[in-house]
Amino acid sequence: MDSTGLSNKEIIALVDCNNFYVSCERVFNPKLAKVPVAVLSNNDGCIVSRSNEIKALKIPMGAPGFKQEAFIHKHGGVLLSSNYALYGDMSARVMNVLSMFSPDVEIYSIDEAFLNLSGLMIQDYEEWGRQLKRTVFRWTGIPVSVGISRSKTLAKCANHHAKRVLGFKGSLALLDETRIAKALQRIDVGDVWGIGRQYQKFLKQNKIENALQLRDADDKFIDHYMTVVGHKTILELRGYSCVGIDEAPQSKKSIVTSKSFGRQVTDQSELAEAVSTYVTRSAEKLRAQKSVAGHLMVFLSTNRFKEGPQYNNSLSTTLFPPTAYTPDMIRIALQLLDDLYLEGFEYKKAGVMLADIMSEGDVPLSFIEANYLDDRRSRLMQAVDRLNKAHGRDTVTVASSGVKKEWEMRRAKLSPRFTTSWNEIPKVK
DNA sequence: TCTGGGGTCCTAGGACCC
DNA sequence: TCTGGGGTCCTAGGACCC
Numbered sequence: 001m002d003s004t005g006l007s008n009k010e011i012i013a014l015v016d017c018n019n020f021y022v023s024c025e026r027v028f029n030p031k032l033a034k035v036p037v038a039v040l041s042n043n044d045g046c047i048v049s050r051s052n053e054i055k056a057l058k059i060p061m062g063a064p065g066f067k068q069e070a071f072i073h074k075h076g077g078v079l080l081s082s083n084y085a086l087y088g089d090m091s092a093r094v095m096n097v098l099s100m101f102s103p104d105v106e107i108y109s110i111d112e113a114f115l116n117l118s119g120l121m122i123q124d125y126e127e128w129g130r131q132l133k134r135t136v137f138r139w140t141g142i143p144v145s146v147g148i149s150r151s152k153t154l155a156k157c158a159n160h161h162a163k164r165v166l167g168f169k170g171s172l173a174l175l176d177e178t179r180i181a182k183a184l185q186r187i188d189v190g191d192v193w194g195i196g197r198q199y200q201k202f203l204k205q206n207k208i209e210n211a212l213q214l215r216d217a218d219d220k221f222i223d224h225y226m227t228v229v230g231h232k233t234i235l236e237l238r239g240y241s242c243v244g245i246d247e248a249p250q251s252k253k254s255i256v257t258s259k260s261f262g263r264q265v266t267d268q269s270e271l272a273e274a275v276s277t278y279v280t281r282s283a284e285k286l287r288a289q290k291s292v293a294g295h296l297m298v299f300l301s302t303n304r305f306k307e308g309p310q311y312n313n314s315l316s317t318t319l320f321p322p323t324a325y326t327p328d329m330i331r332i333a334l335q336l337l338d339d340l341y342l343e344g345f346e347y348k349k350a351g352v353m354l355a356d357i358m359s360e361g362d363v364p365l366s367f368i369e370a371n372y373l374d375d376r377r378s379r380l381m382q383a384v385d386r387l388n389k390a391h392g393r394d395t396v397t398v399a400s401s402g403v404k405k406e407w408e409m410r411r412a413k414l415s416p417r418f419t420t421s422w423n424e425i426p427k428v429k
Numbered sequence: 430t431c432t433g434g435g436g437t438c439c440t441a442g443g444a445c446c447c
Numbered sequence: 448t449c450t451g452g453g454g455t456c457c458t459a460g461g462a463c464c465c
Contacts (some may be wrong), residue, residue: 041433048433048465066431082433109465196463227439229463256435263430305432351434410431 010241011117011148011175013129014155015098015136017091018143018163020111021049024090025080027141036077040065043260043409044081053077081411088240088296093140101132107244114152119189127169129162148173149180152243153236156193157183157211184212184237194233199226211237251289251359257281258351262301262410265347273298273402278352279333280401283326284388286354287381290365294356296329298336303348313347322356322363325377327386330400348396 017023021039026032036053040046046062047054057075059068069079090148091110099105104116122128136144147159154174161183174180186408190200190212202225208214215237221231232242257278275298276340286293297316304310315336323329333352384396396399 043433044431045433062432064432069431194463198462227462229439250437252436254436258434260433285450303432409433 005068009118010150011120011125012150012152012155012241012245012373013102013115013117013125013132014147014152014159015115015132015144016147016159016163017094018112018141018145019049019051020091020142021082021087022051022054023142024087025083026051027090028086029415032078034100036072036075037080038065038068038072038077039080039082040413041082043262044412045260047079050260079413083415086415090140090142092195092324094136094142094144097136097139098132101128101136103315104245104247106247108250114155114245117148125173125175126168126171130169133170140337144170146171149175150239151236151241153193153233154180154239157187157237160187180239181212184215185210187211189214192233192237194229199230199360205394251291251357252285253355253357254352255282255285255293255357256351258299258353259284259409260349261347261407263407265407266343268337268341268343270402270407271341271347271350272337272400273405274350274407275333275337275352276330276398276400277402277405278350279330280398282352282354283324283381284385286324286357287385290360291357292319292324293329293354294319294322294358295354296332296336297355298333298340299351299353300337300340300347301349302345306346306348309345311342311347313340315340316353318356322358324360325381327399330398334400 008341022032022037023035023351025039032051034053035051036057036060037051038047038054039049044065046064047059047068048061050059050061052405053075054072054077057071057077059072065211066078072079087110094111095105095107098113098115102115102117102120106114106116108114117125117128129148133144136142137365145159145163147155147162148171149155149158158172162168162170165172171181172287174183187210188200189195189203189208189210190197192214195203195214203209203214206221208217215234217234219234222234226233235242259274259278261274265274279296292380295316296319297314299312299314301312302308302310304312317332317336319329319332387396388394
């Protein structure tokens with residue numbers, strides 16, 4: 001620790017999977033290796049993962065799939081629906097390998113993790129990164145890039161170059177002052193972690209174009225216009241680690257389940273099936289983190305891209321006592337839907353949000369005593385969760401969620417569930 | 430025909446209290 | 448009847464992340 005109270009002795013690595021969803025698809029389908037490949041979001045909407053060949057075709061992230069399909073096919077490329085069962089499983093395998101390289105791993109997202117290297121005996125950080133890269137690739141088939149520096153934000157910057165500059169062979173350590181300055185100068189201010197579109201625009205108007213200029217900007221100016229978040233970003237760029245490595249996954253403070261439908265939906269009964277399904281999913285996530293929710297919200301919306309009358313609304317209620325019991329939550333959600341629903345609109349999306357989430361153990365005892373059934377209910381939910389985990393999602397489900405689910409999202413270009421379904425495991429011939 | 434889903438953190442402003 | 452200032456709590460909305 002120095003006089004600012006911030007540690008500047010940290011060494012942090014950011015490991016990021018390259019083009020993650022595309023890479024997962026390629027592991028199991030070698031025909032995809034050299035052709036342009038893009039993966040679509042839920043409902044086959046926008047492009048959310050791009051191979052390098054797709055990037056070379058100048059197709060941007062988030063582009064609507066249907067507008068690019070013909071162009072991609074013309075170049076011998078492929079568009080795929082997203083297959084989250086596969087990506088989740090591959091992610092777990094990658095993270096598993098990472099845990100052998102540091103005792104202190106923070107899984108930041110499905111395809112990224114921070115590793116704390118402070119105190120580890122490492123001679124050559126870049127070589128260490130390349131070793132990690134080789135191991136992950138050999139054991140999972142997924143290519144990764146490694147950035148190493150004194151703070152998470154700087155590790156992100158290092159990763160930015162490790163991924164793009166071939167000479168670094170996928171691993172870059174930024175630990176000395178001249179190298180840091182040179183690297184920061186070559187990063188657009190909008191590519192700095194924590195700087196989004198609004199701040200990028202604002203900073204550029206004020207002649208701050210790259211990460212180096214941001215690092216050296218006037219503190220008072222940043223504090224005034226970018227609040228404490230901007231302040232932290234600047235300290236991180238100066239090499240002070242403000243955002244520590246967080247090993248234990250935080251339990252969620254809110255849980256949202258929401259999806260667009262595969263087609264327009266007009267009937268309340270179909271909306272009820274969707275809402276009921278989303279409550280079921282949310283409650284599962286809630287129980288998985290051993291929590292209960294004190295607040296439930298249902299929302300509905302029409303298609304904002306389509307001409308015609310629009311309706312966007314939400315209603316919420318307190319859950320008292322806080323609960324994770326699916327049947328009660330569905331009953332309450334369907335009441336909200338009944339108040340929310342207006343006839344005559346073509347709905348495109350519905351969703352459920354749980355908030356005021358607290359740990360089971362933090363619910364005041366008086367609530368539990370007053371609800372002596374709770375023990376039986378929670379055992380019922382545990383049994384349902386166990387069955388669904390062992391035999392697949394929705395083995396046991398609530399009737400109101402529907403069976404045919406005709407409103408469900410489209411996944412026309414779905415690859416097989418190579419790693420998570422026995423029937424779809426690849427065969428060696 | 431066709432445009433994602435799921436999170437966190439921070440601030441401003443209103444309601445209420447003394 | 449009219450009045451000030453300060454504190455806390457809550458909510459909505461904006462900005463960011465992947």
